[in-house]
Amino acid sequence: MSQEGGDRYLVGMDERANPATEAFLAHRNLLFTVAYEMLSSAADAEDVLQETWLRWTGVDQETVRDQRAYLVQITTRQALGRLRTLGRRKESYVGTWLPEPLLTAPDVAEDVELADHVSMAMLLVLETLTPTERAVFVLREVFALDYDEIAGAVDKSQAAVRQIAHRAREHVAARRPRGDVSAAQARSALEAFQRATETGDLRGLLDVLAPDVVFLGDGGGIKQAVPRPVVGADKVARLLVAGLPRLAELGTLRPAQVNGYPALVFQQDGEVDTVLAVRIDDGKVTGLYAVRNPDKLSHMDRETALRR
Numbered sequence: 453m454s455q456e457g458g459d460r461y462l463v464g465m466d467e468r469a470n471p472a473t474e475a476f477l478a479h480r481n482l483l484f485t486v487a488y489e490m491l492s493s494a495a496d497a498e499d500v501l502q503e504t505w506l507r508w509t510g511v512d513q514e515t516v517r518d519q520r521a522y523l524v525q526i527t528t529r530q531a532l533g534r535l536r537t538l539g540r541r542k543e544s545y546v547g548t549w550l551p552e553p554l555l556t557a558p559d560v561a562e563d564v565e566l567a568d569h570v571s572m573a574m575l576l577v578l579e580t581l582t583p584t585e586r587a588v589f590v591l592r593e594v595f596a597l598d599y600d601e602i603a604g605a606v607d608k609s610q611a612a613v614r615q616i617a618h619r620a621r622e623h624v625a626a627r628r629p630r631g632d633v634s635a636a637q638a639r640s641a642l643e644a645f646q647r648a649t650e651t652g653d654l655r656g657l658l659d660v661l662a663p664d665v666v667f668l669g670d671g672g673g674i675k676q677a678v679p680r681p682v683v684g685a686d687k688v689a690r691l692l693v694a695g696l697p698r699l700a701e702l703g704t705l706r707p708a709q710v711n712g713y714p715a716l717v718f719q720q721d722g723e724v725d726t727v728l729a730v731r732i733d734d735g736k737v738t739g740l741y742a743v744r745n746p747d748k749l750s751h752m753d754r755e756t757a758l759r760r
Contacts, residue, residue: 475519476508481759482520482595483527485570488758489590490531490583491538492551492575494751503530521601528587528605535583546673548681550741551575552748553710553727554756560712564634566760567712569594572741573731575711577627581620588613589620595760633732641732642707642714649696650705657689662736667691672745675725688740710752717752724752 476483483504487497504527516522542549551572561567568574569590578586587606591597599610599617606613641660648656667688671677682688696705703720710717710729718726727749731739743749 472509472511472513475513476505476523479520479523481757483523484756485566485758485760486524486527486590486595487531488554489570489575489578489594490528490535490586492579493538493748494552494554494756495747496534496538497531500527500530500534521597524591524595524597525601525605528591529607532583532587532606535586539583546671547677547679548668548670550668550670550743550748551579551711553715553729553743553752554758555752555754556709556712557755557757558709560758561709563712563760566594566758570711570758571713571731572711572729573739574624574628576741577624580627581623584608585616585620585623588616589624592617593621593624633735637735638730638732639707639714641735641737642716642730645730645737646705646707646716649692652693654689654693657692658685660737661685661689662733662738665736665738665740667740667742669742670745670748672747674746675744677742677744712758724749727752 480501483501484497487500488494491497491500504523507526507530508523511522553572554570556570560570578589581589584606588602591602591605592599597605599613602617603610603613606616608616644656644660647653648660663685664683665685665688667678667682669677669679678691682691703718703725705716705718708715708717708727710727713729713732715730716728717724718728725744727743729741729743730737731741
């Protein structure tokens, strides 16, 4: 469900006269970001928002002390249920599963911490957590909720939540990108990468790729993609030299802001065909994520607002 489609249930309501609607709309982008960080799927995040709205309309507003916290709790509970369903879906997914990319506004990149947490690289790290660990990590590390608020959202004691947060933090720290990269550094590395791929410059690619770079492709069984990870600068460079210049002849390859970081978008006949997100550590490309599954590209035609 698109963002526009996800708000159809609000059409026709007098938002100024309805405090519940007003509160929901005020926090909508935050709630979407919570759901998306937990699910790595914009379509499922939109469905969670609709479920959140339906439950929110049944709440006695006079009993709510903190509307933001209450809405986040509802969203988290709905996302947790859907996350467990998604886990079963991923088990039967054809080929490599990657998060759904989002075309993001410039202000997302300006919030360095938010951009880091919604990057494709970080979302893949979050996939290695259990559903409850993921919820606790996202609510604590990204949205800075108090432990008592998180406990209410995940139905655990505060003591248990503290332990889960500590475990999740250590797990993520061991797997997250190796060094902080500024937006300018990421943009510079991507520009060098794009020049080398478009011209078939193997030496130039080897200069910008890390020795242990990993290339992942997600076609969802609908579009052709590499069936398994390609590891190593030489193998990845030769794969790119064989493919990207050819793609550039068939369509357009343009830079874009995807999940808060520079990425490349390949369009053919006016339609997005492939989103190539990158992970950059210490000025080198360490991860390449090519999303080709058309079911995951519906949010690439407009910017998505993410908020903390």
